[in-house]
Amino acid sequence: MIKVQTGQIIEYYSNTCRVVATDGIFKCRIQGRMDLVVGDFVKIKPTQDSGDCDAMITERLDRNTALYKSKDRKTKAIAANITHLGILVTVNPKTSLEFIDKWIVIALKSGIQPFIIFNKIDMLENGAYIVLKDLYTDLEVSSFAISAKYQTNLNELISYLANQTSIFVGNSGSGKSTLTSALTGTEILSRELSNNQGVHTTSVSTLYQVANNMKVIDSPGVRDIGIEHLNHAEILAGFKEINDFASKCVFPKCGHQEDDGCAVMQALKHSHIKESRYNNFINLNAAVRS
Ligand SMILES: Nc1nc2c(ncn2[C@@H]2O[C@H](COP(=O)(O)OP(=O)(O)OP(=O)(O)O)[C@@H](O)[C@H]2O)c(=O)[nH]1
Ligand SMILES: [Mg+2]
Ligand SMILES: [Zn+2]
Incomplete structure (x- = not known):
């Protein structure tokens, strides 16, 4: 009989998953509607009532990322x-x-x-x-x-x-x-x-x-993915070199597409920002709403 312990999900299916824990690898049943993915740390407890599963997941620990x-x-x-x-x-x-x-x-x-x-x-x-x-x-x-x-x-x-x-x-x-x-x-x-x-x-x-x-x-879920859950500030943070110049633009709401007072456009002209990076920055911004 396995004891209550903490483990990490190494494979996830719709209502079962495999968990590597202190005492080995267990096939676990997922109870109810828990939001779980590969990499999650979980608490498991033994169970007899669930077919070919050894244990069930009772709790998900906080995620670092x-x-x-x-x-x-x-x-x-x-x-x-x-x-x-x-x-x-x-x-x-x-x-x-x-x-x-x-x-x-x-x-x-x-x-x-x-x-x-x-x-x-x-x-x-x-x-x-x-x-x-x-x-x-x-x-x-x-x-x-x-x-x-x-x-x-x-x-x-x-x-x-x-x-x-x-x-x-x-x-x-x-x-x-x-x-x-x-x-x-x-x-x-x-x-x-x-x-x-x-x-x-x-x-x-x-x-x-x-x-x-x-x-x-x-993982199969990591080919090309949508980014609608990001906002403009998060996109800017992902373009470190553009972010450095953006804080120097004259207008606080500068869209970085007009020359007037835009430090990003200046930097682009002087090749301090690479063209492909700038273009992708503009394209990614166009793909999100706020
Ligand atoms: N020549 C060459 N072929 C490679 C190399 N790495 C992978 N391949 C080949 O590329 C093909 C696809 O490799 P996979 O590892 O299945 O690609 P994947 O990214 O897991 O693909 P999905 O699971 O469909 O997302 C296979 O035919 C591999 O043999 C490499 O370094 N050189
Ligand atoms: Mg693959
Ligand atoms: Zn600007």
Whole structure:
């Protein structure tokens, strides 16, 4: 008989989940309408009455961080207690700069450290990612250039992720599952390795815990996501270099699109702000209401 204990959700289905706790991994029943996601810390207690479940969840502990997405005006948590968010950037599928900037905004708004992983470097002409790397080094966003498939340059990334809980985000096919397999040594189905169909796309969020206390989450909910739950101030906070100049604009409600008294437009003209960053800032602002 298992005792009452605290654990962390490592896999979440609609009314059951898997929890890693002090005494092992348990399949748990979710009681009522609890708002739970992968990464949540929960209290569990033994149960006999629920089919193939060993335990039930009685309580969710407070979250340190939570990652949200919006769709059709509804906001939903994707994962909890994450410290780092790795944005997978690939040439194929091509990752847009807007995708990168959007995820930086989302991470910073949630108190999560964003960083960039250039994946599939085996497919690149030497140095092709350097231009992109330069765009983000000034912003204190670390970046790594790797090949998940051929396990190239993983050591630096592994040290960076030690003692952290990370989630990888990227377009379908960017290599989130392949990277998670490489880091954890678990064979996770990727779009190439599948049971019987041609491809396997991740359909459930899983948290893997491995050596050096590295926890990584492979999730299907993190390809392209809506940001209607953000406001203009939160978007500005995600563009650190623009934020620095915005406080110097003459008009307090400056929209940063007219030259008149706008310090951001001046900075853009003098290349203190990169054009792609400015354009994405304007585009993301246009996508939210307040
Ligand atoms: N050449 C090359 N191919 C890679 C690399 N990493 C991943 N791939 C391939 O890219 C394809 C997609 O990889 P996945 O890991 O399934 O991508 P994913 O991001 O998990 O995709 P979804 O689960 O659909 O979101 C597979 O065929 C991988 O073998 C890499 O470093 N180099
Ligand atoms: Mg996957
Ligand atoms: Zn301005």
